[in-house]
Amino acid sequence: MKLASWNVNSLKIRLPQLIDWLAREEPDAVCLQETKLEDAEFPALELEAAGYKAAFFGQRTYNGVALLTRDAASDIAINLPNFPDEQKRVLAGTVAGLRVVCIYVPNGQTVASDKYRYKLAWLDALQGWLADEMKRYPRLAVLGDFNIAPEEEDVYDPRLWEGKVLFSKPERTAFRGLLELGLKDSFRLFEQPPRSFSWWDYRMNAYKRKLGLRIDHILVSEELEGIARSSRIDTSLRGLERPSDHAPVITVLAD
Secondary structure, eight states: OEEEEEEOSOHHHHHHHHHHHHHHHOOSEEEEEOOOOOGGGOOHHHHHHTTOEEEEEOOSSSOOEEEEESSOOEEEEESOTTSOOSSOOEEEEEETTEEEEEEEOOOOSOTTSHHHHHHHHHHHHHHHHHHHHHHHOSSEEEEEEOOOOOSGGGBSOHHHHTTSTTTOHHHHHHHHHHHTTTOEEGGGGSOOOSSOOSEEOSGGGTTTTTOEEOOEEEEEOHHHHTTEEEEEEOGGGGGSSSOOSBOOEEEEEOO
8 A cells, every 4th residue: 555645835736746646656545735725626526537536624825635545535534623723734534444644734934933832732732632543543644744854864954954943852852752652754664865855945946956854754553564665755746847845755555
């Protein structure tokens, strides 16, 4: 079973790229973030023609998450029940006996901002909710844009980023809190090339200069860890015209 996550940074703009990519990669379940579409505008028919059923939870201009699966997902849940929030950031569903949780973690803006405090509170609520979800669903995967680079190897220049949003100590501690629930960073279950990143700023020619961060992740429960077969970042889409600033991340599980 092939799982994937991609922050498309506007599904309206990136839809042709997504459809082409789905045909090439043939994933079984895909989590999308920053769809930036109200539900009435979601391209469900176009994606169904491409072979995917969609569950979606969106809003105009900002945020928005979606889950694409070959067969319609069941037991759909939206947002964190323990964190009242108008922003559309969480969508979970069950497919083929697997609980798939799609998340778009707040960016945080700067470490001195209210948005950063909101991010840390949101992450704390996420950890509490996932602890309960994992009791209900031992076969669970959490996919999305976490907006956290967990380790120094996930940042092109750790000294430059030290103490800054996306790489600050409290954020990285929150990420480790998710792992302490029993989740595993599937990318790090396998040997990976150095300087493996999933996000590059649009500015400063960052992609071509390899100035990136790995902030998109697929975490799997211990039960899924044993059947993980590979994990990678598909950087090919970042080199297209009008790309998302993120690349898809992919993990393959044994059937």
